[in-house]
Amino acid sequence: MSELTEAATRHVERFNEAVRTGDFTGLVDTFAPTAVMRFIGVPAGPYLGRAAIAQAYADSPPDDTMSIVDVHEVGPCTVQASFGWTRGGTGSMTMSYHNGAVIDLTICFD
Numbered sequence: 001m002s003e004l005t006e007a008a009t010r011h012v013e014r015f016n017e018a019v020r021t022g023d024f025t026g027l028v029d030t031f032a033p034t035a036v037m038r039f040i041g042v043p044a045g046p047y048l049g050r051a052a053i054a055q056a057y058a059d060s061p062p063d064d065t066m067s068i069v070d071v072h073e074v075g076p077c078t079v080q081a082s083f084g085w086t087r088g089g090t091g092s093m094t095m096s097y098h099n100g101a102v103i104d105l106t107i108c109f110d
Contacts (some may be wrong), residue, residue, distance in 0.1 A: 001031075004079040005071045007097060012083065016065040024057040032101040041109035078104075 011095035017025040069082040078096040096104040
């Protein structure tokens with residue numbers, strides 16, 4: 001398993017733990033201070049910066065967990081993961097990393 005694949009897997013594990021506990025701090029801490037999180041297919045974001053991302057999770061916390069279906073690297077620091085929601089539905093995430101932190105996260109709902 002590549003470093004990027006492991007990073008994507010850890011991201012989903014942290015996300016699922018945050019959904020279960022309601023504490024998104026550990027997940028948000030993985031984002032760079034200037035990270036961007038955007039959504040395609042839902043009317044949310046984009047969120048610019050770690051503080052805005054934290055506020056987004058506080059204001060509208062997700063209530064469904066996900067599992068990775070497939071992961072592949074799409075660049076030297078970017079990975080794309082297809083996922084399935086526990087309650088049904090699918091999507092994909094494209095994550096770019098710098099120095100171990102998420103700098104860009106784009107979530108697309110199918």
